[in-house]
Amino acid sequence: MTKLNSKRILVIGGSSGIGMAVAAAALAEGADVTIAGRTEERLAQASGALGNVRAVQLDTSDSDGLAAFFETEEAFDHILVSAAQTPTGPVRKLGVADARAAMDSKFWGAYAVARVAKIADGGSLTFVSGFLAERPSASSVLQGAINAALEALARGLALELAPVRVNAISPGLIDTPLWSRMDDEARKAMFAKVGASLPAGRVGVPEDIANAAIYLMTTGFATGSVVRVDGGGVIA
Template sequence: MDALDGKKVLVVGGSSGMGEATAMLAAKARAKVTIAARGHDRLAAAAKRIGHGVEPVMLDALSDSSVDKFFADGTIWDHVVSCVGAGGRGSVRELDMTAAMAAMDGKFWAGFRIARRARIAADGSLTFVSGGLSQRPAAGAALISAINGALEKLSQGLALEMAPVRVNTVSPGPVDTPMWDRYGADMKQKFLESAAARVPLKRVAQPVEVAEIVLFFMTNRFVTGTVVPLDGGSTLA
């Protein structure tokens, strides 16, 4: 993919899962890739796995000052991707307010912070990763639906505000990533199997399938304001 040759690509959340897969595809397409996240060791390990001279940099998208400092050098990025965030599962009556607000902060406001500070080339792009609960809300996940829906609407507003920079969102259903590791190997397997059973294609997505959409957003010069579901047909079921 010559369109990314030498381009400066920043993947916030690039040390794991869909972000790492995106960084890997962009690096293979000869982009100059920077991966940013909080954990030093995970960043270093991901940079080693990706190779191609990818640069790991510490950044906490929960922190105004961390984001401000990161972007203060004035680098003009060709493509910026935000795929950070987790948490927020639970019924509204049971969710602790601090945890609920942290989930919104770690995904919606994280994307907002990145959007307001990243300098992006006029022919470049900004991509968010939301999640399929925005299209199909579920009991016990109302907050996650709201966070993803808010992020998608933010990206559509930004597509108008930041034009000619293109702004898009990929909205995946369940994806087999390390995000689920926190539940332990058995629970992760059970969750992904039961999620797969509800998907018309009878499997969950792989991170590289999300990355392929992100690279499409980077390289197609007329796509903006778009939310692409990547859910194996779940929105129809």
């Protein structure tokens, strides 16, 4: 029997990148998977690629919409939140409006889900943070602060929501569609340079994070944890 046989899994941000990889891994473990995202077209594309999933339009910035969705749902066994659009840059160059938008998307979006999500006892809620919480960057100060806040939220919620388990995954640099706006050669050069600097010898792929997500869903003794999957980025 597979690890998540017939378990109800919701992946918010499941239409691309890390979220889509988590959805694929959960399907492979026998789960009943729902992917959620803001864009109907991207959800349709992801559903076609993944196969046997349900797709739901959800926006984590819409508190009323989130509440209405969970009111009509049975409790999920596991929920992962990876949806976020976060402008970044040095504090002196990143405008306050963009900074607030980043915080609204990644931190307050996760907070909004945690307030209303229906999760079965012994189930789990997992956030995706990032290694900048531990290794700050002069060019991404806000990102580090948001990630650290998200990890603190997970630890506090692990106490408040028990026996639901709450954890965070902290990725390093991951090759996802987020980087598709870069020129191909520049992106490849950046990945090669960063990969060469890491003990793991490469940058990450979404499947690396999906492995950690399945671990947290299926390990009943894991709560209040931050699982770092960064290729050694914090220690390099």
